[in-house]
Structure formats: C-alpha cells, structure tokens
C-alpha cells in the first residue's frame with residue numbers, strides 16, 4: 001500500500017537559490033503549474049488550471065462540507081497496539097509520530113453539524129495518519145458515528161481517503177469491515193440515507209466495506225479507487241491493465257460508482273441528494289443557532305478519553 005506518498009509536493013529544487021520562501025507556492029502534480037498556496041486553498045485545493053484535486057486534510061474537508069460550526073466526537077480514542085506490532089519500526093512509535101504530526105489520535109474525524117441546513121453526521125478520513133488506514137479506532141469511530149445518526153435520525157456522509165485496513169492491527173483491523181458494514185445495515189433498515197464520498201486514494205478494506213455501501217457512491221475526479229493496487233493485480237493476472245484502470249471515470253463507466261463530482265460542486269450535490277432522499281433542514285437551521293464549538297479542538301461531548 002502506498003501509504004506514505006505525499007501529493008502536496010513542494011516545488012522541485014532548482015539549481016538556482018530560490019528567493020521565494022518555501023511553502024508559499026506549490027507545483028501542481030496535474031499540469032506542473034505553480035500555484036500560490038492561498039489561491040489553492042480558496043479553490044478548495046483544486047488546481048484552477050487543470051482541476052487536479054489535491055488531497056485535503058480531514059479538518060479541511062469538514063470545513064468545506066459543513067455550513068459553519070460543527071461538533072466532533074470520540075477524538076480521545078487511541079489504539080492500544082494490541083499486537084505489539086513491529087515492522088521497520090514499532091507501531092507504537094508510528095502512532096506517536098502520526099499523533100504529533102497531525103494533532104489527531106487516529107485517521108478519522110467524526111462530527112455532526114449542518115450541511116446546507118440539514119443536520120448531518122460526517123466522517124472524514126485523514127490520509128497523513130498512517131495512510132488513512134482503518135484500525136480498531138477508525139472502525140469504532142465510524143460505527144459510533146453511524147449509531148449517533150441512528151439516534152438522531154440524521155443522514156450520514158463518509159469521506160474516504162485510505163490505503164485500507166491497518167496491517168499493524170492484523171485481523172482486528174479486518175473485523176472493522178464487518179462492524180462498520182453492520183452499523184450501516186442498521187442505518188439502512190432505519191431508512192436513513194448514507195452517502196459515500198470516495199477520494200484519492202480509497203483502497204483495500206475501506207473500499208471493501210463502508211466506502212462502497214453508500215445509497216449513493218460519489219467519487220472525486222481521477223481518484224484511485226480499488227481493492228488491491230494495480231501493480232499487485234498485474235503481477236497476479238500477468239496482464240497489462242487498461243488505461244485509467246481503477247480511476248473514478250473508469251469505475252463510473254463500468255457501473256462501480258454512481259457519480260464523479262468536482263469537489264467544488266460536491267457540497268451542493270450531496271445536499272441535493274439528501275433532500276431527494278427525504279432529509280429536511282433541521283429546526284436548528286431554521287432558527288440559525290450555532291450548532292456548537294467548532295473544529296477538532298472541541299472537547300468531546302460526553303466522550304471520555306479511552307482506548308479502543
């Protein structure tokens with residue numbers, strides 16, 4: 001799994017010493033255009049020239065989907081490293097450095113807030129946290145988010161960005177596929193909508209569980225979506241894969257997903273779909289009261305830091 005690829009590459013070093021402070025500009029991986037970082041942020045991290053979709057952090061994602069304030073949950077859940085796993089380095093120290101780098105305790109943020117006036121439960125995955133991989137904590141948080149939606153009778157939106165199940169938690173991470181799927185089945189029986197948004201990349205156990213279970217599965221343009229990676233498949237079947245294999249557009253053409261939507265149209269599309277599926281603006285939206293404190297710094301409502 002390509003867990004550690006960065007797409008937001010800083011400008012390639014040149015022979016000449018640059019007078020531009022590092023991090024002000026970014027070179028588009030789609031068209032090599034140099035873009036001012038602030039312009040990119042204002043355009044929802046979509047290249048203004050070629051519409052290349054850069055990865056977003058979970059927090060940026062929530063900000064683009066919610067109308068304003070939102071409340072996060074279960075931020076205190078931390079993996080206990082149940083297998084005491086070691087690969088090139090101990091899983092414990094991987095967790096520690098990811099926590100330090102992202103300020104998050106695991107690879108998903110779950111929140112409630114208003115999405116175009118509709119009270120919605122949104123989960124957004126964080127790719128920079130061990131490749132957005134799903135271990136026990138991600139599975140538990142997604143399950144709790146769905147259960148929260150059941151209790152509130154709200155729709156669910158999950159934005160996936162993940163290398164799949166977290167191998168450092170072995171079979172325990174695979175169990176999360178069943179757990180999240182079972183929770184979504186309960187949501188389905190309660191006739192509440194679930195929209196899955198698949199972003200670049202969505203692979204492995206995440207694709208094989210909740211990411212493909214949406215009443216509507218929406219992908220961002222040119223996102224890599226699949227189960228096994230193309231290299232593994234080519235080696236296994238000993239055949240060259242067709243052009244664009246496992247990209248959103250290819251999957252749409254072959255009936256694996258329902259829509260490919262530009263990020264700049266995403267919120268409006270989700271809101272339209274939720275309304276079509278019967279969601280109505282909440283009373284909170286009508287009276288325009290803020291839903292609560294904003295962002296990941298929010299203390300958990302009712303959640304005691306605990307391990308999963």
Ligand SMILES: [Zn+2]
Pocket residue numbers: 028029030031032033047048049050051052
């Ligand atoms: Zn571009």
